[in-house]
Amino acid sequence: MEILVCVKRVPTVGGTIAVTPDGQQVDTRMSGFSISPHEECAVEEAVQITERLGGTVSVLTLGPEAAVEQLRGALALGASRAVLLETDGREFGPAATAAAIAAEVRARPCDLVLLGNEAADTGDYQVGIRLAYELGWPVATGIKELSASAGEVTARREYRGVQESYTLSLPAVVTVKEGINLPRYPSLRGRLRAKSAAVERSEPAWAPDGLRTELLRVPASVLHQAAVLGHGIDAVPELVRVLGELGVLS
Amino acid sequence: VTVLVLAEMDGPSPADASLRALTLARSLGDSCVQTVVFTDAGELPEAALAEYGASDVHVVDRTVVGGYAPQAWARVLAGLADQTGATAVLAAGTDRGNEVLAHLGAITGLPMAANCVAVSAGSGGSLEIVRQRWAGLLLEEAVLDAPVALLTVATDAGAAEPAGAPGPAVVHQVAASVADGDLVVRAAEAPAGAGGASLASARVSSAAGAGSAAPTGSGRWTSSRRCSAAWSESRG
Numbered sequence: 001m002e003i004l005v006c007v008k009r010v011p012t013v014g015g016t017i018a019v020t021p022d023g024q025q026v027d028t029r030m031s032g033f034s035i036s037p038h039e040e041c042a043v044e045e046a047v048q049i050t051e052r053l054g055g056t057v058s059v060l061t062l063g064p065e066a067a068v069e070q071l072r073g074a075l076a077l078g079a080s081r082a083v084l085l086e087t088d089g090r091e092f093g094p095a096a097t098a099a100a101i102a103a104e105v106r107a108r109p110c111d112l113v114l115l116g117n118e119a120a121d122t123g124d125y126q127v128g129i130r131l132a133y134e135l136g137w138p139v140a141t142g143i144k145e146l147s148a149s150a151g152e153v154t155a156r157r158e159y160r161g162v163q164e165s166y167t168l169s170l171p172a173v174v175t176v177k178e179g180i181n182l183p184r185y186p187s188l189r190g191r192l193r194a195k196s197a198a199v200e201r202s203e204p205a206w207a208p209d210g211l212r213t214e215l216l217r218v219p220a221s222v223l224h225q226a227a228v229l230g231h232g233i234d235a236v237p238e239l240v241r242v243l244g245e246l247g248v249l250s
Numbered sequence: 251v252t253v254l255v256l257a258e259m260d261g262p263s264p265a266d267a268s269l270r271a272l273t274l275a276r277s278l279g280d281s282c283v284q285t286v287v288f289t290d291a292g293e294l295p296e297a298a299l300a301e302y303g304a305s306d307v308h309v310v311d312r313t314v315v316g317g318y319a320p321q322a323w324a325r326v327l328a329g330l331a332d333q334t335g336a337t338a339v340l341a342a343g344t345d346r347g348n349e350v351l352a353h354l355g356a357i358t359g360l361p362m363a364a365n366c367v368a369v370s371a372g373s374g375g376s377l378e379i380v381r382q383r384w385a386g387l388l389l390e391e392a393v394l395d396a397p398v399a400l401l402t403v404a405t406d407a408g409a410a411e412p413a414g415a416p417g418p419a420v421v422h423q424v425a426a427s428v429a430d431g432d433l434v435v436r437a438a439e440a441p442a443g444a445g446g447a448s449l450a451s452a453r454v455s456s457a458a459g460a461g462s463a464a465p466t467g468s469g470r471w472t473s474s475r476r477c478s479a480a481w482s483e484s485r486g
Contacts, residue, residue: 017387026388095361118348118364123383125364125402126352133356138435141320141352142345159345160260164318164437210361215391216383 001055001148001170002110003046006101007035007074009067010121016218023215026121035070037178038116044183045176046114047078049148055111056080060104062097063087068199075194076186082199091122093209098130100204105135110171112153117142117175128175139173140166144180251281252334256327256341256350257299257307259287264295264302267342269410271403272302275340276413279371286330286424288312288323296419303413306334310424318346319436322428324353330424331398338377343402351400362400363392367407377401 011017011031018027035043046057058081059074061067071082085100092100105113115128125141132139143166145156155166155174168174186194229238243249253275257268264272264287275283284306285299296307308330315322327350331339339354341347343365355362367389368380377394382404394401 013384013387015387017384019388026384093361094355095359121384123365123385124362125348126355126362129349129352130356140435141349157345158442160265161442163440163442165440166435166437168435210394210396211363212393212395213390214393217389217391219386219389 001049001053001112001150002058003049003055003112003114004058004060004105004110005039005042005046005074005079006113006115006127007039007043007059007061007070008116008119008121009033009061009063009070010036010119019216019218023217024213025216033066033069035073036116036118036120038118038120038176040183041178041180042114042116042176043074043077043079044181045146046112047184048181049112049146050078053148053150058083058108058110060085060101062092062100062204064089071199072194072197073186075197076190077184078190082197084199084201085204086201087204087206090206091213092204092206093211094122094124094126095130095209096204096207097127098134099207101127101131102134103204104202105131112148112170113137113173115173115175117177128173132173135171135173137171137173138168139175140168141175143174143176146174146176146180251279251338252336253278253281253283253338253340254327254331254334254336255283255285255304256323256339256347257285257287257295257304258342258344258346259289259293259295262293262295264298265342265344266410267344267347267403267405269298269302270405270407271340271342271347272299272304273409273411274366274369274403274407275338276303278338278369278377281338282306284308284334284336285419286310286327288315288318288326294421296421300419301412301416302410303416304419305417306422307419308422308424310426314426315428316433316436317439319428319433320346320349320353321357321435322426322432323350324357325428325432326424326426327354328357329426336398337375338399338401340401340403343404343407347402351402355400358398358400360396360398360400361394362402363394364402365404365407366401367404369401382407 011028012034020027057079059079060083062085118125140155142157143155147154153168157164229235255272255275258265283303285304286308288310299307341351365382366379370378372378377399381390383390
């Protein structure tokens with residue numbers, strides 16, 4: 001089975017995110033980069049399927065040159081081919097992203113495209129579905145269990161106490177959620193192989209989206225999760241007041 | 251201005267997340283808020299929806315559209331949006347809400363903004379929205395330019411608030427007909443626990459002993475084959 005996994009390079013963030021002074025981007029000066037947990041699971045799922053059924057895993061990303069780092073990470077886990085759809089720094093919206101991926105799939109057909117359920121940064125929840133419509137393929141999203149056989153996949157998820165099962169004829173698009181499997185660590189051999197692997201490149205055309213970002217900001221509720229109450233013994237009265245407010249002293 | 255809201259059911263009642271979406275829909279100025287609900291025969295939540303400001307409730311028999319079939323649901327929504335002249339279609343930012351509206355976006359070619367927490371009318375027919383990114387760690391202020399705005403509402407976006415002076419809702423039974431192609435992907439539904447993954451069969455399990463947040467005494471998480479996870483408490 002030929003499987004294409006789509007991943008996205010995103011900053012590695014902890015509990016809070018810093019924004020650049022102009023409010024246009026996430027401040028990445030102090031952060032590393034990774035792919036989302038959903039996508040890590042998508043790579044693992046693809047590798048497991050090809051280990052059972054044979055075939056190969058390709059990994060694709062749409063992003064800057066630096067995203068080659070994330071492609072090599074997936075190659076180290078068992079993917080055998082990497083494709084960079086290189087951007088000029090502008091953010092591609094969901095429709096443009098889906099169109100760019102669809103063009104790659106048409107150029108080199110596969111049986112199954114796996115994506116994370118949503119991008120960690122933009123949280124658009126729609127690239128997989130728009131991709132499926134571009135290709136005219138069936139799609140299932142938010143999947144937590146996947147079984148593949150020749151010609152079809154069965155995808156399952158749970159919703160409001162109901163187990164949903166979808167049977168999709170291949171080729172198909174499936175978006176998965178973290179928890180579908182336990183991603184492996186890359187082996188030393190895999191890392192060495194990934195380091196020297198070739199990366200195919202193309203430059204898709206950017207297209208405007210109907211959604212235009214004006215500003216990014218950190219919500220007040222996140223900003224106020226930690227506060228300095230004072231220093232040393234002087235902080236005690238304020239600490240007692242806060243504990244009283246929280247009801248832990250009563 | 252007509253706003254169409256996909257109302258999900260949680261048992262016999264509208265889901266809280268959908269009531270939050272209805273509440274946000276009312277913030278779209280002087281709008282007529284109509285809802286679409288896919289239900290089994292006999293379930294008519296029009297009173298609850300009217301309490302939250304729905305003037306009209308379009309009821310679609312789930313069996314006619316193959317139970318839960320996201321593409322078919324989106325196709326029905328597209329037809330109703332056209333029929334009612336809706337300028338916005340909203341859904342809760344749940345798995346299904348996001349999924350159906352993404353299908354609607356793909357069918358119509360319209361942009362969709364997920365996980366909105368605020369929305370207001372902008373200039374020239376655009377909408378000014380605030381939406382969650384990074385799972386709520388960031389807020390994005392954005393402008394949505396589209397003839398019909400597709401929005402999902404974050405499930406933790408403000409509380410659901412009843413309308414100030416709600417009137418009775420007019421119920422419309424929708425005679426939906428969907429093409430076979432829209433039913434290619436549909437859910438075979440079974441009660442959870444009847445199959446699939448469970449904590450009992452999970453590859454990884456974790457236990458929290460002393461030091462975990464037990465309400466009283468010393469509690470610990472235990473698991474068994476019969477019960478996927480249970481809270482047991484020891485006062486010894």
